[in-house]
Amino acid sequence: MNNENMTAHFKVKDFNAWRTSYNGHEKERTTAGITNSRVFRSADDQNDVVILADVADVSKARTWLGSSDVKAVLEKSGVVGSPSLRFAAAA
Numbered sequence: 001m002n003n004e005n006m007t008a009h010f011k012v013k014d015f016n017a018w019r020t021s022y023n024g025h026e027k028e029r030t031t032a033g034i035t036n037s038r039v040f041r042s043a044d045d046q047n048d049v050v051i052l053a054d055v056a057d058v059s060k061a062r063t064w065l066g067s068s069d070v071k072a073v074l075e076k077s078g079v080v081g082s083p084s085l086r087f088a089a090a091a
Contacts, residue, residue: 004058004089006034008051013078015047021077032064033057058087 012018022039029037033056042048055061064070065085074083 004055004087006051006053006055006058006061007086007088008049008053008083010049010083011045011080012047012049013080015041015049018049018077018079021073025073028064029053033060034064055087061087 019039029035034053035056037051037053040050040052042050
């Protein structure tokens with residue numbers, strides 16, 4: 001298994017409401033091979049969010065992130081639009 005990194009960037013309607021939802025889905029992220037997530041907020045816009053995470057299997061993570069279940073959770077938690085996702089391996 002290669003260990004890669006994922007960066008997700010997106011806006012939310014209300015950070016606190018989103019964070020409650022995000023915290024409640026740790027098990028699902030771990031099952032998809034997404035671990036060691038760190039959440040950051042922009043100093044200029046508290047609803048501008050960046051997540052950095054480790055990914056054990058990019059294909060598995062992409063499949064999970066593209067699922068209808070994840071899309072429904074994102075919408076319900078107040079994510080605005082679609083997250084910008086980037087995967088990168090250590091060079």
